[in-house]
Amino acid sequence: xxxxxxxxxxxxxxxxxxxxxxxxxxxxxxxxAPDFTAVDSNGISHSLSDFKGKTVVLEWxxxxxxxxxxxxxxxxxxxxxEATKSTLNDDVVWLSVVSSAPGNQGYVTPAQANQVKxxxxxxxxxxxxxxxxxxxxxxxxxxxxxxxxxxPDGTLSxxxxxxxxxxxxxxxxTNYVKMAAVEMAAGQAVSNPQTTPxxxxxxx
Amino acid sequence: MRAKISMRFLHRFVIAFVxxxxxxxxxxxxxxxxxxxxxxxxxxxxxxxxxxxxxQEFYVAVSTVINDHWHTYWANPGDSGEPFDVSFELPxxxxxxDIIWPLPKPIPTGPIVNYGFEGSPxxxxxxxxxxxxxxxxxxxxxxxxxxxxxYDICVPEEFEFNLPITVGEPVTDNRxxxxxxxxxxxxxxxxxxxxTMRLDNETLVVxxxxxxxxxxxxxFPYKPSLNNPSAPQSFAIGERGVQMSLEPGFVLDNGFxxxxxxxxxxxxIVDGQAVRAGHIITAxxxxxxxxxxxxxxxxxxxxxxxxxxxALIGAFLGGLVxxxxxxxxxxxxxxxxxFARHAHDERSAIRAQGWLYTAGVIATxxxxxxxxxxxxxxxxxxxxxxxxQEPWLVGLLALLVFAIGLNxxxxxxxxxxxxxxxGGLAAKEGAMGAFFTGALAVVVATPCTAPFMAxxxxxxxxxxxxxxxxxxxxxxxxxxxPFLLLSYSPAxxxxxxKPGAWMERLKEILAFPMFGAAIWLIWVLSxxxxxxxxxxxxxxxxxxxxxxxxxxxGKLWKIVGALAVLGAIALPFTIATASVxxxxxxxxxxxxxxxxxxxxxxxxxxGRPVFVDFTAAWCVTCKVNELGALADGKVxxxxxxxxxAFLVADWTNRNDAIATELAKYGRSxxxxxxYFAPDNKSVKGxxxxxxxxxxxxxxxxxxx
Numbered sequence: 054x055x056x057x058x059x060x061x062x063x064x065x066x067x068x069x070x071x072x073x074x075x076x077x078x079x080x081x082x083x084x085x086a087p088d089f090t091a092v093d094s095n096g097i098s099h100s101l102s103d104f105k106g107k108t109v110v111l112e113w114x115x116x117x118x119x120x121x122x123x124x125x126x127x128x129x130x131x132x133x134x135e136a137t138k139s140t141l142n143d144d145v146v147w148l149s150v151v152s153s154a155p156g157n158q159g160y161v162t163p164a165q166a167n168q169v170k171x172x173x174x175x176x177x178x179x180x181x182x183x184x185x186x187x188x189x190x191x192x193x194x195x196x197x198x199x200x201x202x203x204x205p206d207g208t209l210s211x212x213x214x215x216x217x218x219x220x221x222x223x224x225x226x227t228n229y230v231k232m233a234a235v236e237m238a239a240g241q242a243v244s245n246p247q248t249t250p251x252x253x254x255x256x257x
Numbered sequence: 258m259r260a261k262i263s264m265r266f267l268h269r270f271v272i273a274f275v276x277x278x279x280x281x282x283x284x285x286x287x288x289x290x291x292x293x294x295x296x297x298x299x300x301x302x303x304x305x306x307x308x309x310x311x312x313q314e315f316y317v318a319v320s321t322v323i324n325d326h327w328h329t330y331w332a333n334p335g336d337s338g339e340p341f342d343v344s345f346e347l348p349x350x351x352x353x354x355d356i357i358w359p360l361p362k363p364i365p366t367g368p369i370v371n372y373g374f375e376g377s378p379x380x381x382x383x384x385x386x387x388x389x390x391x392x393x394x395x396x397x398x399x400x401x402x403x404x405x406x407x408y409d410i411c412v413p414e415e416f417e418f419n420l421p422i423t424v425g426e427p428v429t430d431n432r433x434x435x436x437x438x439x440x441x442x443x444x445x446x447x448x449x450x451x452x453t454m455r456l457d458n459e460t461l462v463v464x465x466x467x468x469x470x471x472x473x474x475x476x477f478p479y480k481p482s483l484n485n486p487s488a489p490q491s492f493a494i495g496e497r498g499v500q501m502s503l504e505p506g507f508v509l510d511n512g513f514x515x516x517x518x519x520x521x522x523x524x525x526i527v528d529g530q531a532v533r534a535g536h537i538i539t540a541x542x543x544x545x546x547x548x549x550x551x552x553x554x555x556x557x558x559x560x561x562x563x564x565x566x567x568a569l570i571g572a573f574l575g576g577l578v579x580x581x582x583x584x585x586x587x588x589x590x591x592x593x594x595x596f597a598r599h600a601h602d603e604r605s606a607i608r609a610q611g612w613l614y615t616a617g618v619i620a621t622x623x624x625x626x627x628x629x630x631x632x633x634x635x636x637x638x639x640x641x642x643x644x645x646q647e648p649w650l651v652g653l654l655a656l657l658v659f660a661i662g663l664n665x666x667x668x669x670x671x672x673x674x675x676x677x678x679x680g681g682l683a684a685k686e687g688a689m690g691a692f693f694t695g696a697l698a699v700v701v702a703t704p705c706t707a708p709f710m711a712x713x714x715x716x717x718x719x720x721x722x723x724x725x726x727x728x729x730x731x732x733x734x735x736x737x738x739p740f741l742l743l744s745y746s747p748a749x750x751x752x753x754x755k756p757g758a759w760m761e762r763l764k765e766i767l768a769f770p771m772f773g774a775a776i777w778l779i780w781v782l783s784x785x786x787x788x789x790x791x792x793x794x795x796x797x798x799x800x801x802x803x804x805x806x807x808x809x810x811g812k813l814w815k816i817v818g819a820l821a822v823l824g825a826i827a828l829p830f831t832i833a834t835a836s837v838x839x840x841x842x843x844x845x846x847x848x849x850x851x852x853x854x855x856x857x858x859x860x861x862x863x864g865r866p867v868f869v870d871f872t873a874a875w876c877v878t879c880k881v882n883e884l885g886a887l888a889d890g891k892v893x894x895x896x897x898x899x900x901x902a903f904l905v906a907d908w909t910n911r912n913d914a915i916a917t918e919l920a921k922y923g924r925s926x927x928x929x930x931x932y933f934a935p936d937n938k939s940v941k942g943x944x945x946x947x948x949x950x951x952x953x954x955x956x957x958x959x960x961x
Contacts, residue, residue, distance in 0.1 A: 077368050077485075077487050077488075079485060079504075079507075081507075081510070082507070082510075117410070118410075118411065119411060119412065119413050154367075157409065158409065158410045190368065195336045195337055195369060195487070196336070196337040219339050220339075220403070220413075247507045247510075249481040249482040250337075251337070251338075251339065252337060253337060253338075253407070253410070253411040254336060254337035254338070254366055254367075254369035254371070254407070254411075255337075255369065256367070256409070257367040257368055257369070
């Protein structure tokens with residue numbers, strides 16, 4: 054009995070709540086954003102390094118998540134796309150990323166992705182399809198929406214929520230992405246480099 | 258006679274009608290809003306008091322019943338989601354405090370980990386009435402309840418409410434006041450436990466000095482992104498406390514900015530029951546605390562935390578105790594008789610008998626285990642006692658036991674050499690007898706679940722096949738052990754009296770417990786197969802009896818007799834399963850409802866405590882409890898006083914829903930007694946002991 058208890062103790066001492074899925078990375082702000090290669094809804098392959106010299110915004114999305122639906126319906130997401138472009142002299146690449154696994158909410162085929170983009174009136178440069186969740190885990194994307202802003206020399210300058218009003222009083226909300234763009238345009242450091250994202254969980 | 262009966266009926270009907278009219282007159286204000294079904298949650302806002310006095314403090318709570326598998330979120334929702342929220346619009350005479358959060362749990366979905374609630378969480382809020390309130394005022398508590406409820410998808414849901422509370426002499430709403438009080442008692446409270454935190458090698462380490470013996474600890478930070486919820490936590494348990502290691506979140510990128518609040522949750526033993534409790538701690542940035550030498554985690558009873566070793570020990574003890582069970586006793590006494598017969602023979606012969614008996618026991622247990630595993634592998638939902646869910650098996654068993662009874666009483670003998678009881682029995686016959694007795698004892702023992710056995714058997718059946726087999730082997734050895742030991746103990750054997758005429762009398766007397774067992778099996782069959790089943794088994798017994806008499810006549814009659822025996826054996830196979838009548842409804846004062854998962858949910862949503870009795874006609878322990886503690890007058894009174902619903906899940910015949918439910922609690926046999934307290938926020942009930950006592954039931958129903 055003693056032996057078993059000792060073994061049990063040893064096990065519990067090193068025990069962790071193990072989860073079946075592979076680990077999620079955490080990217081530190083103000084360090085180099087991890088490079089990646091992903092295929093978009095038109096079959097074209099993109100790498101982060103392709104866009105050096107431009108600001109890249111990564112927007113994790115799930116077109117059926119109530120939070121994403123609201124942002125697009127209110128025009129908030131499209132407005133953010135527009136504002137970022139105009140603030141940064143059009144040197145902005147906006148990449149929407151879909152990391153939903155096949156069978157889960159938000160998963161889209163390339164054709165569906167294009168349809169959804171058109172229906173929502175999104176002005177994203179491209180929609181990256183990540184059904185294996187590799188890109189999502191690389192960036193530690195947890196929610197939809199989850200926003201990342203990479204500056205022209207490849208440093209991650211912002212990651213987190215799109216704004217500070219999860220329940221949608223968008224008009225009075227502080228839009229972190231717009232704010233980061235304004236500060237980057239003025240050559241200043243981003244005042245809120247990281248915030249806690251809100252939304253539905255990414256459906257890996 | 259007929260006229261008399263209908264008068265009595267009419268009389269009772271009128272009384273019932275009048276009573277129901279009186280009951281219909283409920284008070285004008287119940288301290289609760291109408292339940293609202295927002296989609297995946299049914300919510301309502303309730304109050305501990307219908308009427309409050311100026312200056313009084315009371316509680317308002319939001320009751321939520323969440324659909325199975327869905328969850329809502331805690332103050333820190335984890336990787337995603339939004340906390341449950343209630344916002345109030347109050348008149349100036351009322352002020353409200355913060356939500357008193359129930360105990361959360363980690364809810365993983367793939368790599369995403371959230372902190373939240375399933376089942377029926379209740380969220381109390383402390384309220385105060387100002388002194389300026391005047392008697393007669395009606396204060397309207399208005400507001401909005403909002404929650405994000407998720408399963409594989411997320412849905413934001415909300416509902417508005419308006420709960421009017423009158424000012425005057427305080428009137429408590431007994432039901433909600435009780436539920437709220439229990440919720441507050443169970444909710445994690447601020448504690449004075451000392452805790453420090455530090456960042457060590459990219460790990461957030463929190464040391465907490467605890468007073469209870471702790472196991473399975475989990476630490477929830479109140480601040481979002483203080484940690485990374487999706488990363489596993491590790492812990493070390495010491496004699497004086499626990500050390501938790503978490504992955505830090507971005508909030509700690511530049512180190513600590515002051516003290517931080519956490520919720521430490523863990524299992525501990527309180528009054529012999531396993532409880533999961535939470536303590537709100539404030540950790541100060543600082544050096545490690547001495548949590549003491551490595552300590553043993555509190556051992557928690559229950560299927561999930563049983564080890565193979567404890568299951569083996571439990572099974573062995575269960576096997577020993579099984580010898581004392583009422584279904585086994587007649588067979589065992591036969592074995593004791595044969596021992597007495599041989600006690601003064603050769604030692605080696607006695608020992609051989611002991612081993613053959615053991616062999617019979619083990620072989621039969623192994624056969625049953627293999628059949629059980631094969632059926633389980635085929636996907637059939639069965640458990641221990643499965644043999645007795647088949648009417649044909651019960652019928653055959655009844656015939657067998659009846660035949661043995663006839664043999665004991667002297668209606669016939671096996672072979673011709675048995676005439677002389679005193680001595681000189683052929684060793685071969687003895688050997689066959691010993692093996693057969695062992696096998697028979699096991700077959701008859703299966704419906705009786707001895708204490709210890711249920712947990713071990715439930716655990717064993719959930720494990721890989723090899724573990725199941727060795728646990729049942731331990732059970733077999735425990736069952737056979739007393740006789741094996743007896744066969745080896747010259748001292749005990751010498752105590753047995755010498756053979757004589759008294760043995761014939763004893764043999765005849767033992768026939769009666771056998772007939773008793775046959776009657777019990779007939780009763781089980783009558784419940785399974787209805788009246789036609791009853792008729793068939795009685796006819797089969799008549800045929801068997803006649804066949805036995807025939808076979809003692811001339812050669813020709815032997816053949817007819819053999820045919821009659823075949824006919825008797827065939828009859829049980831023709832018994833069809835009738836719909837099972839529910840278990841003994843002895844007490845008209847205590848209505849018993851048929852169990853279903855939906856019914857439990859519905860009754861719990863009403864706030865009623867629920868008691869579930871998983872039973873079967875062939876389960877003797879169940880019947881003992883039902884005729885004993887559960888029928889006691891004080892217990893029946895307690896059921897009615899506390900408005901506890903009594904649900905019966907009858908497993909006499911095969912029932913997948915019941916088998917699945919038993920498996921949820923780590924069981925595969927009956928009895929199982931569950932109690933769902935009104936404050937119980939989890940989807941699982943509390944498991945009560947297998948042998949029920951009046952005191953324990955009163956304590957459970959009425960609270961300690």
